[in-house]
Amino acid sequence: MQTENYLIRKSSLEKLFNNLIGSGKTVYAPKVKGKLTLFDEVNAFGEIAEDYIVTSNSAKEIVFPRAEKLFSYHKSKEKAEITDAANNTFPDVILWGTRPCDAAAFIPLTDIFNSDLKDIIFNKRKDKVLVLSFSCSRSDDYCFCTSVNSGPGNIAGSDVLFTKLTTGDFLAEVITEKGKSLVDENKDLFEVKSEESKESNLAVVASRFNQEEIQAKLKDLFENPVWDDKSRACLGCGSCSYVCPVCSCFDIQDEAHGNKGIRLRCWDSCGYGLFTLHTSGHNPRNTQGGRWRQRILHKFLYMPNKSKVAGCVGCGRCSRSCPADINILDTLTSL
Amino acid sequence: MSNQNIYIPYLMRIEKITREAPGVKTFRLKFENEEEAEAFSFKAGQFGEYSIMGVGESTFCIASSPTRKGYIECTFRQAGKVTSALSLAEEGDVVGFRGPYGNTFPIDEWKGKNLVFIAGGIALPPMRCVIWNCLDLRENFKDITIVYGAKSVNDLVYKDELAEWRSRPDVKLVTTVDPGGETPDWKGEIGFVPSVLEKTAPSAENTIAIVCGPPIMIKFTFPVLEKLGFTEENIFTTLENRMKCGFGKCGRCNVGEVFVCKDGPVFSYQQLKLLPAEY
Numbered sequence A: 001m002q003t004e005n006y007l008i009r010k011s012s013l014e015k016l017f018n019n020l021i022g023s024g025k026t027v028y029a030p031k032v033k034g035k036l037t038l039f040d041e042v043n044a045f046g047e048i049a050e051d052y053i054v055t056s057n058s059a060k061e062i063v064f065p066r067a068e069k070l071f072s073y074h075k076s077k078e079k080a081e082i083t084d085a086a087n088n089t090f091p092d093v094i095l096w097g098t099r100p101c102d103a104a105a106f107i108p109l110t111d112i113f114n115s116d117l118k119d120i121i122f123n124k125r126k127d128k129v130l131v132l133s134f135s136c137s138r139s140d141d142y143c144f145c146t147s148v149n150s151g152p153g154n155i156a157g158s159d160v161l162f163t164k165l166t167t168g169d170f171l172a173e174v175i176t177e178k179g180k181s182l183v184d185e186n187k188d189l190f191e192v193k194s195e196e197s198k199e200s201n202l203a204v205v206a207s208r209f210n211q212e213e214i215q216a217k218l219k220d221l222f223e224n225p226v227w228d229d230k231s232r233a234c235l236g237c238g239s240c241s242y243v244c245p246v247c248s249c250f251d252i253q254d255e256a257h258g259n260k261g262i263r264l265r266c267w268d269s270c271g272y273g274l275f276t277l278h279t280s281g282h283n284p285r286n287t288q289g290g291r292w293r294q295r296i297l298h299k300f301l302y303m304p305n306k307s308k309v310a311g312c313v314g315c316g317r318c319s320r321s322c323p324a325d326i327n328i329l330d331t332l333t334s335l
Numbered sequence B: 001m002s003n004q005n006i007y008i009p010y011l012m013r014i015e016k017i018t019r020e021a022p023g024v025k026t027f028r029l030k031f032e033n034e035e036e037a038e039a040f041s042f043k044a045g046q047f048g049e050y051s052i053m054g055v056g057e058s059t060f061c062i063a064s065s066p067t068r069k070g071y072i073e074c075t076f077r078q079a080g081k082v083t084s085a086l087s088l089a090e091e092g093d094v095v096g097f098r099g100p101y102g103n104t105f106p107i108d109e110w111k112g113k114n115l116v117f118i119a120g121g122i123a124l125p126p127m128r129c130v131i132w133n134c135l136d137l138r139e140n141f142k143d144i145t146i147v148y149g150a151k152s153v154n155d156l157v158y159k160d161e162l163a164e165w166r167s168r169p170d171v172k173l174v175t176t177v178d179p180g181g182e183t184p185d186w187k188g189e190i191g192f193v194p195s196v197l198e199k200t201a202p203s204a205e206n207t208i209a210i211v212c213g214p215p216i217m218i219k220f221t222f223p224v225l226e227k228l229g230f231t232e233e234n235i236f237t238t239l240e241n242r243m244k245c246g247f248g249k250c251g252r253c254n255v256g257e258v259f260v261c262k263d264g265p266v267f268s269y270q271q272l273k274l275l276p277a278e279y
Helices: A010-022 A100-114 A120-127 A177-184 A210-219 A226-231 A241-244 A287-308 A315-323 A328-334 B034-041 B081-088 B121-135 B160-167 B193-200 B215-227 B270-272
Strands: A002-007 A026-033 A036-042 A067-075 A080-084 A095-097 A129-134 A160-164 A170-174 A190-192 A251-257 A260-269 B010-021 B024-031 B047-051 B058-062 B072-075 B092-103 B114-120 B143-152 B172-177 B206-210 B235-238 B266-268
Touching: A002 A010, A002 A177, A002 B072, A010 A026, A010 A095, A026 B047, A036 A095, A067 B072, A095 A100, A100 A120, A100 A129, A100 A287, A129 A190, A170 A177, A210 A226, A210 A287, A210 B081, A226 A287, A226 A328, A241 A251, A241 A315, A287 A328, B024 B034, B024 B092, B024 B121, B047 B072, B058 B072, B058 B081, B058 B121, B072 B081, B114 B193, B121 B143, B121 B206, B143 B193, B160 B172, B160 B215, B172 B193, B193 B215, B206 B215, B215 B235, B235 B270, B266 B270
Parallel strands: A026 A095, A095 A129, A129 A160, B114 B143, B114 B206, B143 B172, B206 B235
Antiparallel strands: A002 A170, A002 A190, A026 A036, A067 A080, A067 A260, A160 A170, A251 A260, B010 B024, B010 B092, B024 B072, B047 B058, B047 B092, B235 B266
16 A cells, blocks of 8 residues: 555544554563563553664564464374364553664565465464564664665664654654554544655665675675685574574474374574584584675575565664674675 | 365374384374375475374374375484384374475486485385385386495384395395494495495486485585585485475475475575575
C-alpha cells in the first residue's frame, strides 16, 4: 500500500500503548535491565526505555526463538506418536520500539525461512507480529545502516514507523495494511497530517562502504590472508550470531524425558568449531579464519547473490557485543 | 505441502536389520502410514534425516533403489550419538525419517552409455542405490563396471550383493582391500582403490564414472580418471557435509555459495572444480 502519514501527539502515544495492552496483546519493547537495554515484555508505558541507540539483543527472537519446539513425541516399544507444534496457537505480539535496522532484518530473515520449503512455525509467529518502529535520532560509531541500503528513518519491514519531531509529537508513517488496521482501531489518536518531514529529525549515519563494491570484491577473496588476520582474536563464542537480527543458522536437538520428549530448532553459530565438524573428525572449516570468512561471505556475497538483500542491516550489534573487540566494519573496510 | 511442518518425520518401522560389517548395519524401513507410503517417491542420489526420538537426527543417503518400491533402506556406521542409538534399535522398532532431500544422479542422461562405479568403504551405500537402479533398467546401459575397496575383507559391505554382482555376466566387479586387510582365502585385489582402478583401466569412451568415497580416495581417484581419458563433465560424485535441516536453512553444509543439501549432494567433477575446498 501507499504509505500514509499521520501525526500522533506525545500524550496519545501512551494511550495507544495502553489500548494495545488493554486489548490483551503481548507487547515487547526495549527495557532497561541493569546495564543493558533489552527487548522484553512490558506491561506499562513507563517501563519502555527512552534513551537507547539499539537494544543489546535483536528482535529476531520474537519470530525465531532461541529454542523453538518443532513437535513433541511419545514413544513406547511398539509405536511412536507425534504432536505437531505448528498446530499450537501463537501469540499476537506487538513489537514496540524496534529500530529501522531491526525491522529491515525481518526481510532477509523471512526470506531464509521461506525459500524453497516454507517453515510454517516461523511464518505463524511472523504473521502475528505488528512491528511498530521508532526512527533513530542518535547513532554511534558502530552503526552503518546507510552502507547496507537502510537508514535511520528507513520504513522497510515496519508496519508503522514513528519519528519524534522537535515538538515532541510523532510523525507516524503507516506502511502496511496491518499498520493501517492499527490506525483504524485507534482513529481518535491519529491526526491526518502529511506535510511534516522526518529527515531533519533523524540521526546522521555516515556511509562507511559501498555494499555493491564489497560484493564484487568478495567474489575473488575466498583465499586471502584477511580472514585469518581479522579473526585472530576471535574466541569462537558466537555472541555476534546471537545478537545479530539476521543470523538464522540453527541446530536441531532432542530433549527427552523418559518416553516423552520434544525436538527443538535452536540457535547456532558459524563461529563455533563444532558447527561443521563431521563425525569422522574431518572439519571443512577447521580454522577461525575460515569461519569468519563464512560469516562475511554469507552475509555480503551469498545472500545478496541469491535474493538481492544482504544478510546485514548495519545495526553494529556484533561489534558492540564482541568480547575480543572484533569489528565487522574493520574487516569490511580493509578488503 | 506448503502448510505442513517440514521438520516432522515420517514414522518408519524397522522391518529388517542386516549386519554388513563391524559397526555397519542396514535398516529396511517401512512407512507406518499407508497414505504416506503411497505418496512417497525419491530418486537415486537423494538423502534423508534418520532419527531416534529423544536422541536426534543423522544424515545419510537412501541406499535402496527407487525401483524397489514399498520400503527404503539406509546403511550406516555406528560413529556418533545418533548412529549409536540407531544401532541399538531392533527389528519392529519405530524410527523417524525426513526426506527425500537433494538433487539426483542424472541417470536418464546416461542411456546408452557405459558406467563405471568406484566406491570406497562405507561410501558404497549411496552408490548401491544408483547401481541397483541401473541394474533394474539394465537394457538402458552398456557395460557396467564396479570397483569397490575397503580397509579389510571384513569391512566390505553388502557381501551378499557383491557375490550376486560377481556372478552376473552383465556386471564386471572388481573388489580390493588395503594391503594387510586381506584374508588367506581372499581372491580379490590388494591395493588402494585409485591404483586398482588404474589397473582395471575401464575405457573412457562413451563412459560415465561415478565416484564415492572418503576425501583422500576421491582426491587420488580423479587424476586416475583423467589419465584414463575421462572428461570432467562425465565424472560424478556425491558430497557429504554436516547437515541438520536438509533443505538449505540451517546454514552449515555450504561449500562456498552452494548448499550440499539443496544444490547437491550430487556434483559433476566439472562443478566441483569451481567450488572452494570447503568439504
